Amino acid sequence: MIKTIIFDFGDVFINLDKHATEKELLKLGLPSITEDLEYINESYETGKITTIDFINYYQKLLPDVSEKKIIDAWNSILKDFPKHRLKFIQKLSENKTYLLILLSNTNELHIDWIKENVPFYNNFKSCFNFFYLSHEINLRKPNHDIFRFVLDNHQLNPVETLFIDDTFVNTNTAQELGINIWNNDPKKEDITNLFTIKSNLF
Template sequence: MIKNIIFDFGDIFINLNKTATALELSKFGFTKISPELDVLMKNYEKGLISSDDFINKTNKIFPTATPQELKNAWNKIILDFPEERLLFIETLAKEKNYRLFLLSNTNELHIEQVIKNMGTERYDRFKACFEQFYLSHLINFRKPNANIYEFVLKENNLNAKETFFIDDTEENTIAAEKLGIKSWNLQVGNEDIINLKSKL
Protein backbone atom coordinates (compact mmCIF):
# COMPACT_ATOMS: atom_id res chain seq x y z
CA MET A 1 0.00 0.00 0.00
CA ILE A 2 1.36 3.41 -1.00
CA LYS A 3 1.61 5.86 1.91
CA ASN A 4 4.24 8.30 0.61
CA ILE A 5 4.62 10.14 -2.70
CA ILE A 6 7.84 11.83 -3.84
CA PHE A 7 7.51 14.26 -6.74
CA ASP A 8 10.06 15.72 -9.11
CA PHE A 9 9.51 19.42 -9.96
CA GLY A 10 10.59 20.30 -13.51
CA ASP A 11 8.28 19.00 -16.27
CA ILE A 12 6.13 17.40 -13.56
CA PHE A 13 4.70 20.64 -12.17
CA ILE A 14 6.54 23.49 -13.87
CA ASN A 15 7.00 23.35 -17.64
CA LEU A 16 10.55 23.34 -19.00
CA ASN A 17 12.14 24.04 -22.37
CA LYS A 18 15.10 21.70 -22.11
CA THR A 19 16.72 22.82 -25.38
CA ALA A 20 16.47 26.58 -24.74
CA THR A 21 19.71 26.97 -22.76
CA ALA A 22 21.82 25.10 -25.31
CA LEU A 23 20.27 27.14 -28.13
CA GLU A 24 21.02 30.40 -26.32
CA LEU A 25 24.58 29.33 -25.46
CA SER A 26 25.21 28.37 -29.10
CA LYS A 27 25.43 32.14 -29.77
CA PHE A 28 28.61 32.05 -27.69
CA GLY A 29 30.16 28.94 -29.25
CA PHE A 30 28.43 26.12 -27.36
CA THR A 31 28.15 22.88 -29.37
CA LYS A 32 27.95 20.15 -26.73
CA ILE A 33 28.46 19.59 -23.01
CA SER A 34 32.18 19.10 -22.44
CA PRO A 35 33.43 17.00 -19.49
CA GLU A 36 34.51 20.26 -17.80
CA LEU A 37 31.07 21.84 -18.20
CA ASP A 38 29.33 18.63 -17.09
CA VAL A 39 31.28 18.55 -13.81
CA LEU A 40 30.68 22.28 -13.30
CA MET A 41 26.90 21.95 -13.78
CA LYS A 42 26.62 18.90 -11.52
CA ASN A 43 28.66 20.57 -8.78
CA TYR A 44 26.47 23.64 -9.02
CA GLU A 45 23.32 21.52 -8.90
CA LYS A 46 24.65 19.89 -5.72
CA GLY A 47 25.33 23.31 -4.18
CA LEU A 48 29.08 22.67 -4.03
CA ILE A 49 29.84 26.04 -5.66
CA SER A 50 28.07 29.40 -5.42
CA SER A 51 26.07 31.02 -8.22
CA ASP A 52 28.82 33.64 -8.68
CA ASP A 53 31.48 30.93 -8.97
CA PHE A 54 29.32 29.00 -11.41
CA ILE A 55 28.78 32.03 -13.67
CA ASN A 56 32.45 33.09 -13.44
CA LYS A 57 33.70 29.61 -14.34
CA THR A 58 31.14 29.31 -17.15
CA ASN A 59 32.29 32.72 -18.38
CA LYS A 60 35.82 31.35 -18.78
CA ILE A 61 34.40 28.66 -21.08
CA PHE A 62 32.30 31.23 -23.02
CA PRO A 63 34.38 34.46 -22.79
CA THR A 64 32.37 36.33 -25.45
CA ALA A 65 29.24 36.29 -23.24
CA THR A 66 28.59 38.71 -20.40
CA PRO A 67 27.72 37.25 -16.96
CA GLN A 68 24.16 38.52 -17.39
CA GLU A 69 23.84 36.88 -20.80
CA LEU A 70 24.97 33.59 -19.25
CA LYS A 71 22.41 33.92 -16.45
CA ASN A 72 19.68 34.67 -18.99
CA ALA A 73 20.71 31.66 -21.10
CA TRP A 74 20.84 29.40 -18.04
CA ASN A 75 17.33 30.40 -16.93
CA LYS A 76 15.73 30.08 -20.38
CA ILE A 77 14.76 26.52 -19.48
CA ILE A 78 12.19 27.69 -16.87
CA LEU A 79 8.67 28.23 -18.23
CA ASP A 80 5.18 28.46 -16.67
CA PHE A 81 3.44 26.57 -13.86
CA PRO A 82 -0.09 25.64 -15.00
CA GLU A 83 -2.78 26.52 -12.45
CA GLU A 84 -4.50 23.12 -12.73
CA ARG A 85 -1.35 21.44 -11.43
CA LEU A 86 -1.17 23.77 -8.45
CA LEU A 87 -4.84 23.14 -7.65
CA PHE A 88 -4.27 19.38 -8.06
CA ILE A 89 -1.41 19.23 -5.51
CA GLU A 90 -3.30 21.50 -3.09
CA THR A 91 -6.30 19.15 -3.25
CA LEU A 92 -4.07 16.10 -2.75
CA ALA A 93 -2.43 17.75 0.28
CA LYS A 94 -5.81 18.63 1.82
CA GLU A 95 -7.03 15.02 1.48
CA LYS A 96 -4.16 13.89 3.76
CA ASN A 97 -4.17 10.36 2.32
CA TYR A 98 -0.43 10.44 1.59
CA ARG A 99 2.73 12.00 2.96
CA LEU A 100 3.96 14.31 0.18
CA PHE A 101 7.58 15.18 -0.64
CA LEU A 102 9.31 17.15 -3.37
CA LEU A 103 12.73 16.03 -4.61
CA SER A 104 14.27 18.08 -7.38
CA ASN A 105 17.64 18.54 -9.06
CA THR A 106 17.45 22.33 -8.86
CA ASN A 107 20.12 24.98 -8.51
CA GLU A 108 19.91 28.41 -6.91
CA LEU A 109 19.56 30.46 -10.11
CA HIS A 110 16.79 28.22 -11.43
CA ILE A 111 14.73 28.32 -8.24
CA GLU A 112 15.03 32.11 -8.18
CA GLN A 113 13.67 32.16 -11.75
CA VAL A 114 10.88 29.74 -10.79
CA ILE A 115 9.76 32.07 -7.98
CA LYS A 116 9.96 35.06 -10.31
CA ASN A 117 7.85 33.29 -12.97
CA MET A 118 5.30 31.86 -10.50
CA GLY A 119 5.12 34.79 -8.10
CA THR A 120 5.95 34.42 -4.41
CA GLU A 121 2.34 33.78 -3.36
CA ARG A 122 1.84 30.85 -5.77
CA TYR A 123 5.28 29.42 -4.98
CA ASP A 124 4.54 29.54 -1.25
CA ARG A 125 1.19 27.82 -1.83
CA PHE A 126 2.98 25.08 -3.77
CA LYS A 127 5.73 24.61 -1.20
CA ALA A 128 3.17 24.40 1.64
CA CYS A 129 1.70 21.23 0.07
CA PHE A 130 4.77 19.17 0.98
CA GLU A 131 6.01 17.76 4.26
CA GLN A 132 9.56 18.24 2.99
CA PHE A 133 10.74 20.27 -0.01
CA TYR A 134 14.15 18.95 -1.09
CA LEU A 135 16.19 20.90 -3.65
CA SER A 136 19.50 19.31 -4.66
CA HIS A 137 21.60 22.44 -4.12
CA LEU A 138 20.43 22.66 -0.50
CA ILE A 139 21.04 19.01 0.44
CA ASN A 140 24.24 18.46 -1.63
CA PHE A 141 22.92 15.34 -3.39
CA ARG A 142 21.50 14.91 -6.88
CA LYS A 143 19.48 12.32 -8.76
CA PRO A 144 20.07 9.63 -9.99
CA ASN A 145 22.69 8.92 -7.28
CA ALA A 146 21.34 6.37 -4.80
CA ASN A 147 22.37 8.49 -1.79
CA ILE A 148 19.71 11.15 -2.51
CA TYR A 149 16.89 8.59 -2.30
CA GLU A 150 18.44 6.94 0.74
CA PHE A 151 18.67 10.36 2.39
CA VAL A 152 14.95 11.08 1.87
CA LEU A 153 13.89 7.60 3.05
CA LYS A 154 16.06 7.72 6.17
CA GLU A 155 15.36 11.36 7.04
CA ASN A 156 11.60 10.77 7.02
CA ASN A 157 11.51 7.15 8.20
CA LEU A 158 9.90 5.98 4.96
CA ASN A 159 9.51 2.38 3.84
CA ALA A 160 10.63 2.15 0.19
CA LYS A 161 7.87 -0.37 -0.62
CA GLU A 162 5.24 2.12 0.63
CA THR A 163 6.72 4.96 -1.42
CA PHE A 164 5.82 6.14 -4.94
CA PHE A 165 8.18 8.37 -6.96
CA ILE A 166 7.38 10.43 -10.07
CA ASP A 167 10.04 11.83 -12.41
CA ASP A 168 10.20 12.66 -16.11
CA THR A 169 13.77 11.26 -16.43
CA GLU A 170 13.92 7.48 -16.78
CA GLU A 171 17.43 7.30 -15.31
CA ASN A 172 16.03 8.76 -12.07
CA THR A 173 13.07 6.38 -11.82
CA ILE A 174 15.29 3.36 -12.54
CA ALA A 175 17.62 4.41 -9.70
CA ALA A 176 14.67 4.73 -7.31
CA GLU A 177 13.28 1.34 -8.32
CA LYS A 178 16.63 -0.31 -7.49
CA LEU A 179 15.94 0.71 -3.88
CA GLY A 180 12.46 -0.81 -3.95
CA ILE A 181 10.58 2.45 -4.59
CA LYS A 182 7.65 2.11 -7.00
CA SER A 183 8.05 4.70 -9.76
CA TRP A 184 6.30 6.43 -12.62
CA ASN A 185 8.46 7.75 -15.44
CA LEU A 186 6.01 10.40 -16.63
CA GLN A 187 6.07 10.94 -20.39
CA VAL A 188 6.04 14.71 -20.89
CA GLY A 189 3.47 15.82 -23.46
CA ASN A 190 1.56 12.53 -23.28
CA GLU A 191 0.86 12.29 -19.55
CA ASP A 192 0.15 14.79 -16.79
CA ILE A 193 0.62 14.73 -13.03
CA ILE A 194 -3.04 15.69 -12.53
CA ASN A 195 -3.85 12.07 -13.55
CA LEU A 196 -1.67 10.63 -10.78
CA LYS A 197 -4.45 8.66 -9.07
CA SER A 198 -4.80 6.36 -12.08
CA LYS A 199 -1.15 5.33 -11.55
CA LEU A 200 -1.29 4.62 -7.82
Template structure:
Protein backbone atom coordinates in the same frame (compact mmCIF):
# COMPACT_ATOMS: atom_id res chain seq x y z
CA UNK B 1 -0.41 0.38 0.09
CA UNK B 2 1.01 3.72 -1.00
CA UNK B 3 1.26 6.20 1.86
CA UNK B 4 3.96 8.54 0.53
CA UNK B 5 4.41 10.24 -2.85
CA UNK B 6 7.69 11.84 -3.95
CA UNK B 7 7.39 14.21 -6.91
CA UNK B 8 10.06 15.58 -9.22
CA UNK B 9 9.67 19.29 -10.08
CA UNK B 10 10.89 19.78 -13.66
CA UNK B 11 8.47 18.53 -16.35
CA UNK B 12 6.21 17.21 -13.59
CA UNK B 13 5.04 20.58 -12.26
CA UNK B 14 7.09 23.18 -14.16
CA UNK B 15 7.41 22.78 -17.93
CA UNK B 16 10.96 22.70 -19.24
CA UNK B 17 12.66 23.36 -22.55
CA UNK B 18 15.76 21.26 -21.88
CA UNK B 19 17.71 22.10 -25.08
CA UNK B 20 17.07 25.84 -24.67
CA UNK B 21 20.25 26.80 -22.81
CA UNK B 22 22.61 25.25 -25.35
CA UNK B 23 20.49 26.67 -28.19
CA UNK B 24 20.61 30.20 -26.71
CA UNK B 25 24.37 30.11 -26.15
CA UNK B 26 24.96 28.66 -29.63
CA UNK B 27 22.84 31.41 -31.18
CA UNK B 28 24.82 34.13 -29.43
CA UNK B 29 28.33 32.72 -29.30
CA UNK B 30 28.59 29.91 -31.85
CA UNK B 31 28.26 26.15 -31.84
CA UNK B 32 29.80 24.29 -28.92
CA UNK B 33 29.52 20.95 -27.14
CA UNK B 34 29.07 20.44 -23.43
CA UNK B 35 32.44 19.14 -22.29
CA UNK B 36 33.04 16.73 -19.42
CA UNK B 37 34.36 19.68 -17.41
CA UNK B 38 31.19 21.72 -18.07
CA UNK B 39 29.00 18.80 -17.04
CA UNK B 40 31.05 18.31 -13.89
CA UNK B 41 30.62 22.01 -13.02
CA UNK B 42 26.87 21.80 -13.70
CA UNK B 43 26.59 18.74 -11.45
CA UNK B 44 28.66 20.37 -8.71
CA UNK B 45 26.48 23.48 -8.85
CA UNK B 46 23.32 21.35 -8.61
CA UNK B 47 24.81 19.74 -5.51
CA UNK B 48 25.56 23.11 -3.91
CA UNK B 49 29.30 22.47 -4.07
CA UNK B 50 29.99 25.83 -5.71
CA UNK B 51 28.34 29.22 -5.31
CA UNK B 52 26.28 30.96 -7.96
CA UNK B 53 29.07 33.55 -8.29
CA UNK B 54 31.65 30.81 -8.87
CA UNK B 55 29.37 29.10 -11.37
CA UNK B 56 28.81 32.27 -13.41
CA UNK B 57 32.52 33.11 -13.23
CA UNK B 58 33.38 29.70 -14.67
CA UNK B 59 31.07 30.22 -17.65
CA UNK B 60 32.43 33.74 -18.13
CA UNK B 61 35.77 32.04 -18.82
CA UNK B 62 34.14 29.58 -21.22
CA UNK B 63 32.28 32.37 -23.04
CA UNK B 64 34.50 35.45 -22.60
CA UNK B 65 32.26 37.64 -24.78
CA UNK B 66 29.19 36.87 -22.63
CA UNK B 67 27.87 39.28 -20.03
CA UNK B 68 26.53 37.99 -16.73
CA UNK B 69 23.01 38.76 -18.03
CA UNK B 70 23.68 36.70 -21.16
CA UNK B 71 24.67 33.73 -19.03
CA UNK B 72 21.80 34.04 -16.57
CA UNK B 73 19.24 34.46 -19.36
CA UNK B 74 20.61 31.38 -21.13
CA UNK B 75 20.70 29.34 -17.92
CA UNK B 76 17.13 30.26 -17.02
CA UNK B 77 15.51 29.92 -20.45
CA UNK B 78 15.07 26.21 -19.80
CA UNK B 79 12.34 27.16 -17.28
CA UNK B 80 8.85 27.70 -18.70
CA UNK B 81 5.48 27.86 -16.94
CA UNK B 82 3.75 26.00 -14.13
CA UNK B 83 0.22 25.25 -15.38
CA UNK B 84 -2.47 26.24 -12.90
CA UNK B 85 -4.17 22.84 -13.09
CA UNK B 86 -1.02 21.23 -11.66
CA UNK B 87 -0.96 23.74 -8.81
CA UNK B 88 -4.62 23.06 -8.11
CA UNK B 89 -3.95 19.32 -8.20
CA UNK B 90 -1.20 19.38 -5.57
CA UNK B 91 -3.13 21.82 -3.38
CA UNK B 92 -6.18 19.55 -3.44
CA UNK B 93 -4.06 16.46 -2.79
CA UNK B 94 -2.36 18.15 0.16
CA UNK B 95 -5.72 19.25 1.56
CA UNK B 96 -7.03 15.68 1.37
CA UNK B 97 -4.28 14.52 3.78
CA UNK B 98 -4.46 11.04 2.23
CA UNK B 99 -0.72 10.88 1.58
CA UNK B 100 2.54 12.30 2.83
CA UNK B 101 3.88 14.46 -0.02
CA UNK B 102 7.49 15.23 -0.88
CA UNK B 103 9.31 17.10 -3.64
CA UNK B 104 12.74 15.89 -4.77
CA UNK B 105 14.43 17.99 -7.44
CA UNK B 106 17.82 18.36 -9.07
CA UNK B 107 18.00 22.14 -9.16
CA UNK B 108 20.12 25.12 -8.19
CA UNK B 109 19.88 28.50 -6.55
CA UNK B 110 19.73 30.51 -9.80
CA UNK B 111 16.83 28.45 -11.12
CA UNK B 112 14.87 28.58 -7.86
CA UNK B 113 15.34 32.34 -7.58
CA UNK B 114 14.15 32.71 -11.18
CA UNK B 115 11.02 30.67 -10.47
CA UNK B 116 10.30 32.80 -7.39
CA UNK B 117 10.77 35.99 -9.41
CA UNK B 118 8.45 34.73 -12.14
CA UNK B 119 5.56 33.48 -10.00
CA UNK B 120 6.15 35.56 -6.80
CA UNK B 121 7.48 34.44 -3.44
CA UNK B 122 3.93 34.15 -2.09
CA UNK B 123 2.87 31.66 -4.78
CA UNK B 124 6.12 29.73 -4.48
CA UNK B 125 5.66 29.37 -0.72
CA UNK B 126 2.06 28.33 -1.28
CA UNK B 127 3.28 25.58 -3.61
CA UNK B 128 6.11 24.57 -1.26
CA UNK B 129 3.74 24.33 1.69
CA UNK B 130 1.77 21.61 -0.09
CA UNK B 131 4.62 19.22 0.69
CA UNK B 132 5.64 17.64 3.97
CA UNK B 133 9.26 18.14 2.92
CA UNK B 134 10.94 19.95 0.03
CA UNK B 135 14.24 18.33 -0.98
CA UNK B 136 16.35 20.42 -3.37
CA UNK B 137 19.65 18.95 -4.56
CA UNK B 138 21.70 22.10 -3.98
CA UNK B 139 20.47 22.34 -0.38
CA UNK B 140 21.15 18.71 0.57
CA UNK B 141 24.38 18.33 -1.49
CA UNK B 142 23.10 15.24 -3.29
CA UNK B 143 21.60 14.68 -6.74
CA UNK B 144 19.67 12.15 -8.77
CA UNK B 145 20.26 9.54 -10.14
CA UNK B 146 22.70 8.64 -7.36
CA UNK B 147 21.27 6.15 -4.88
CA UNK B 148 22.44 8.19 -1.89
CA UNK B 149 19.87 10.94 -2.50
CA UNK B 150 17.02 8.43 -2.35
CA UNK B 151 18.52 6.75 0.71
CA UNK B 152 18.81 10.16 2.36
CA UNK B 153 15.14 10.98 1.71
CA UNK B 154 13.94 7.57 2.91
CA UNK B 155 15.93 7.92 6.13
CA UNK B 156 15.24 11.61 6.73
CA UNK B 157 11.48 11.29 6.21
CA UNK B 158 11.23 7.82 7.79
CA UNK B 159 9.72 6.28 4.66
CA UNK B 160 9.30 2.62 3.78
CA UNK B 161 10.11 1.98 0.09
CA UNK B 162 7.17 -0.35 -0.55
CA UNK B 163 4.80 2.34 0.79
CA UNK B 164 6.35 5.06 -1.37
CA UNK B 165 5.76 6.17 -4.96
CA UNK B 166 8.32 8.24 -6.87
CA UNK B 167 7.30 10.26 -9.96
CA UNK B 168 9.97 11.57 -12.35
CA UNK B 169 10.35 12.26 -16.08
CA UNK B 170 13.88 10.82 -16.30
CA UNK B 171 14.25 7.06 -16.78
CA UNK B 172 17.67 6.95 -15.10
CA UNK B 173 16.23 8.47 -11.92
CA UNK B 174 13.32 6.05 -12.01
CA UNK B 175 15.67 3.08 -12.37
CA UNK B 176 17.61 3.99 -9.23
CA UNK B 177 14.46 4.45 -7.16
CA UNK B 178 13.06 1.16 -8.46
CA UNK B 179 16.27 -0.65 -7.50
CA UNK B 180 15.71 0.47 -3.91
CA UNK B 181 12.21 -1.03 -3.82
CA UNK B 182 10.35 2.25 -4.35
CA UNK B 183 7.27 2.19 -6.59
CA UNK B 184 7.76 4.43 -9.62
CA UNK B 185 5.96 6.25 -12.41
CA UNK B 186 8.12 7.44 -15.31
CA UNK B 187 5.98 10.39 -16.40
CA UNK B 188 6.53 11.22 -20.09
CA UNK B 189 6.25 14.99 -20.79
CA UNK B 190 3.77 15.75 -23.54
CA UNK B 191 2.09 12.38 -23.08
CA UNK B 192 1.42 12.08 -19.35
CA UNK B 193 0.08 14.60 -16.85
CA UNK B 194 0.69 14.51 -13.11
CA UNK B 195 -2.96 15.53 -12.68
CA UNK B 196 -3.86 12.06 -14.04
CA UNK B 197 -1.88 10.31 -11.32
CA UNK B 198 -4.83 8.44 -9.90
CA UNK B 199 -5.89 7.17 -13.32
CA UNK B 200 -2.71 5.09 -13.43
CA UNK B 201 -3.41 1.36 -13.04
CA UNK B 202 -0.58 0.79 -10.58
CA UNK B 203 0.07 0.98 -7.69
CA UNK B 204 -3.24 2.65 -6.81
CA UNK B 205 -5.52 0.07 -8.49
Protein backbone atom coordinates in the same frame (compact mmCIF):
# COMPACT_ATOMS: atom_id res chain seq x y z
CA MET C 1 -0.87 0.76 -0.15
CA ILE C 2 0.95 4.02 -0.92
CA LYS C 3 1.54 6.26 2.09
CA THR C 4 4.22 8.59 0.68
CA ILE C 5 4.47 10.28 -2.72
CA ILE C 6 7.79 11.77 -3.82
CA PHE C 7 7.50 14.21 -6.73
CA ASP C 8 10.05 15.58 -9.16
CA PHE C 9 9.56 19.28 -10.02
CA GLY C 10 10.57 19.86 -13.65
CA ASP C 11 8.26 18.37 -16.31
CA VAL C 12 6.04 17.14 -13.50
CA PHE C 13 4.81 20.53 -12.24
CA ILE C 14 6.76 23.19 -14.15
CA ASN C 15 7.24 22.67 -17.88
CA LEU C 16 10.80 22.51 -19.21
CA ASP C 17 12.58 22.82 -22.53
CA LYS C 18 15.53 20.60 -21.69
CA HIS C 19 17.48 21.46 -24.85
CA ALA C 20 17.03 25.23 -24.55
CA THR C 21 20.01 25.99 -22.30
CA GLU C 22 22.52 24.21 -24.52
CA LYS C 23 21.06 25.87 -27.62
CA GLU C 24 21.23 29.34 -26.07
CA LEU C 25 24.77 28.87 -24.77
CA LEU C 26 25.94 27.70 -28.19
CA LYS C 27 24.29 30.78 -29.71
CA LEU C 28 26.37 32.92 -27.32
CA GLY C 29 29.53 31.35 -28.71
CA LEU C 30 30.19 28.38 -26.46
CA PRO C 31 32.01 25.85 -28.67
CA SER C 32 30.46 22.75 -27.10
CA ILE C 33 29.25 21.19 -23.87
CA THR C 34 32.32 19.34 -22.61
CA GLU C 35 32.67 16.81 -19.80
CA ASP C 36 34.36 19.49 -17.71
CA LEU C 37 31.39 21.78 -18.22
CA GLU C 38 28.95 19.02 -17.29
CA TYR C 39 30.98 18.50 -14.12
CA ILE C 40 30.69 22.22 -13.30
CA ASN C 41 26.94 22.12 -13.93
CA GLU C 42 26.53 19.11 -11.63
CA SER C 43 28.73 20.74 -9.00
CA TYR C 44 26.49 23.79 -9.09
CA GLU C 45 23.40 21.59 -8.89
CA THR C 46 24.73 19.96 -5.73
CA GLY C 47 25.77 23.24 -4.13
CA LYS C 48 29.48 22.49 -4.30
CA ILE C 49 30.17 25.81 -6.03
CA THR C 50 28.47 29.16 -5.55
CA THR C 51 26.42 31.06 -8.11
CA ILE C 52 29.23 33.61 -8.41
CA ASP C 53 31.80 30.90 -9.12
CA PHE C 54 29.44 29.25 -11.58
CA ILE C 55 28.88 32.46 -13.56
CA ASN C 56 32.59 33.29 -13.43
CA TYR C 57 33.40 29.92 -14.97
CA TYR C 58 31.08 30.61 -17.89
CA GLN C 59 32.39 34.14 -18.28
CA LYS C 60 35.91 32.78 -18.73
CA LEU C 61 34.58 30.68 -21.61
CA LEU C 62 32.49 33.57 -22.96
CA PRO C 63 34.48 36.70 -22.07
CA ASP C 64 32.51 38.99 -24.39
CA VAL C 65 29.11 37.90 -23.06
CA SER C 66 27.39 39.73 -20.21
CA GLU C 67 26.46 38.06 -16.94
CA LYS C 68 22.77 38.69 -17.70
CA LYS C 69 22.95 36.89 -21.05
CA ILE C 70 24.63 33.91 -19.44
CA ILE C 71 21.97 33.78 -16.71
CA ASP C 72 19.16 34.15 -19.26
CA ALA C 73 20.63 31.30 -21.31
CA TRP C 74 20.96 29.14 -18.21
CA ASN C 75 17.35 29.82 -17.18
CA SER C 76 15.92 29.29 -20.67
CA ILE C 77 15.10 25.68 -19.74
CA LEU C 78 12.31 26.96 -17.46
CA LYS C 79 8.87 27.47 -18.98
CA ASP C 80 5.34 27.81 -17.62
CA PHE C 81 3.78 26.31 -14.50
CA PRO C 82 0.15 25.42 -15.33
CA LYS C 83 -2.22 26.52 -12.57
CA HIS C 84 -4.24 23.30 -12.70
CA ARG C 85 -1.21 21.43 -11.35
CA LEU C 86 -1.04 23.77 -8.38
CA LYS C 87 -4.73 23.09 -7.68
CA PHE C 88 -4.04 19.36 -7.86
CA ILE C 89 -1.26 19.39 -5.28
CA GLN C 90 -3.21 21.82 -3.06
CA LYS C 91 -6.16 19.46 -2.97
CA LEU C 92 -3.88 16.50 -2.29
CA SER C 93 -2.25 18.41 0.54
CA GLU C 94 -5.58 19.41 2.05
CA ASN C 95 -6.72 15.78 2.12
CA LYS C 96 -3.72 14.83 4.29
CA THR C 97 -3.89 11.24 3.04
CA TYR C 98 -0.25 11.02 1.97
CA LEU C 99 3.12 12.28 3.10
CA LEU C 100 4.11 14.60 0.23
CA ILE C 101 7.78 15.15 -0.63
CA LEU C 102 9.37 17.15 -3.43
CA LEU C 103 12.78 15.93 -4.62
CA SER C 104 14.33 18.02 -7.36
CA ASN C 105 17.68 18.40 -9.09
CA THR C 106 17.95 22.16 -9.29
CA ASN C 107 20.15 25.13 -8.47
CA GLU C 108 20.00 28.61 -6.98
CA LEU C 109 19.61 30.48 -10.29
CA HIS C 110 16.69 28.31 -11.36
CA ILE C 111 14.93 28.61 -8.04
CA ASP C 112 15.46 32.37 -8.01
CA TRP C 113 13.90 32.56 -11.49
CA ILE C 114 10.93 30.47 -10.34
CA LYS C 115 10.41 32.62 -7.24
CA GLU C 116 10.39 35.72 -9.45
CA ASN C 117 8.24 34.35 -12.28
CA VAL C 118 5.86 31.91 -10.60
CA PRO C 119 3.73 34.07 -8.28
CA PHE C 120 2.30 31.08 -6.43
CA TYR C 121 5.65 29.39 -5.71
CA ASN C 122 5.32 29.77 -1.94
CA ASN C 123 1.80 28.35 -2.05
CA PHE C 124 3.13 25.42 -4.06
CA LYS C 125 6.02 24.80 -1.68
CA SER C 126 3.72 24.87 1.34
CA CYS C 127 1.77 21.90 -0.04
CA PHE C 128 4.66 19.55 0.71
CA ASN C 129 5.60 18.06 4.05
CA PHE C 130 9.23 18.15 2.93
CA PHE C 131 10.82 20.05 0.06
CA TYR C 132 14.28 18.89 -1.02
CA LEU C 133 16.36 20.73 -3.63
CA SER C 134 19.64 19.16 -4.72
CA HIS C 135 21.74 22.29 -4.24
CA GLU C 136 20.53 22.60 -0.65
CA ILE C 137 21.07 18.97 0.41
CA ASN C 138 24.25 18.46 -1.70
CA LEU C 139 22.83 15.32 -3.30
CA ARG C 140 21.37 14.72 -6.75
CA LYS C 141 19.45 12.15 -8.72
CA PRO C 142 20.06 9.54 -10.05
CA ASN C 143 22.55 8.64 -7.29
CA HIS C 144 21.34 6.08 -4.79
CA ASP C 145 22.36 8.23 -1.82
CA ILE C 146 19.69 10.87 -2.44
CA PHE C 147 16.94 8.26 -2.32
CA ARG C 148 18.45 6.59 0.75
CA PHE C 149 18.61 10.05 2.35
CA VAL C 150 14.86 10.50 1.92
CA LEU C 151 13.98 6.92 2.91
CA ASP C 152 16.15 6.97 6.02
CA ASN C 153 15.30 10.52 7.06
CA HIS C 154 11.59 9.73 7.18
CA GLN C 155 11.76 6.00 7.93
CA LEU C 156 9.84 5.21 4.76
CA ASN C 157 8.96 1.75 3.57
CA PRO C 158 9.86 1.66 -0.17
CA VAL C 159 6.88 -0.61 -0.87
CA GLU C 160 4.58 2.10 0.50
CA THR C 161 6.33 4.88 -1.42
CA LEU C 162 5.74 6.20 -4.95
CA PHE C 163 8.34 8.25 -6.81
CA ILE C 164 7.29 10.30 -9.86
CA ASP C 165 9.88 11.61 -12.33
CA ASP C 166 10.06 12.08 -16.10
CA THR C 167 13.66 10.83 -16.40
CA PHE C 168 14.23 7.09 -16.74
CA VAL C 169 17.65 7.03 -15.09
CA ASN C 170 16.10 8.58 -11.97
CA THR C 171 13.11 6.24 -11.76
CA ASN C 172 15.36 3.26 -12.50
CA THR C 173 17.47 4.02 -9.42
CA ALA C 174 14.40 4.43 -7.23
CA GLN C 175 13.04 1.13 -8.51
CA GLU C 176 16.32 -0.61 -7.67
CA LEU C 177 15.69 0.41 -4.05
CA GLY C 178 12.20 -1.11 -4.09
CA ILE C 179 10.32 2.18 -4.51
CA ASN C 180 7.21 2.20 -6.72
CA ILE C 181 7.65 4.50 -9.71
CA TRP C 182 5.79 6.43 -12.35
CA ASN C 183 8.03 7.56 -15.19
CA ASN C 184 5.67 10.18 -16.55
CA ASP C 185 5.84 11.34 -20.14
CA PRO C 186 5.32 15.13 -20.03
CA LYS C 187 4.23 15.17 -23.68
CA LYS C 188 1.38 12.74 -23.13
CA GLU C 189 0.65 12.63 -19.41
CA ASP C 190 -0.16 15.08 -16.65
CA ILE C 191 0.41 14.79 -12.93
CA THR C 192 -3.27 15.60 -12.38
CA ASN C 193 -4.11 12.17 -13.85
CA LEU C 194 -1.99 10.37 -11.27
CA PHE C 195 -4.83 8.46 -9.63
CA THR C 196 -6.18 7.32 -12.98
CA ILE C 197 -2.88 6.28 -14.55
CA LYS C 198 -1.50 4.60 -11.40
CA SER C 199 -4.83 3.43 -9.99
CA ASN C 200 -3.34 -0.04 -9.33
CA LEU C 201 -1.17 1.43 -6.57
CA PHE C 202 -3.96 3.18 -4.72
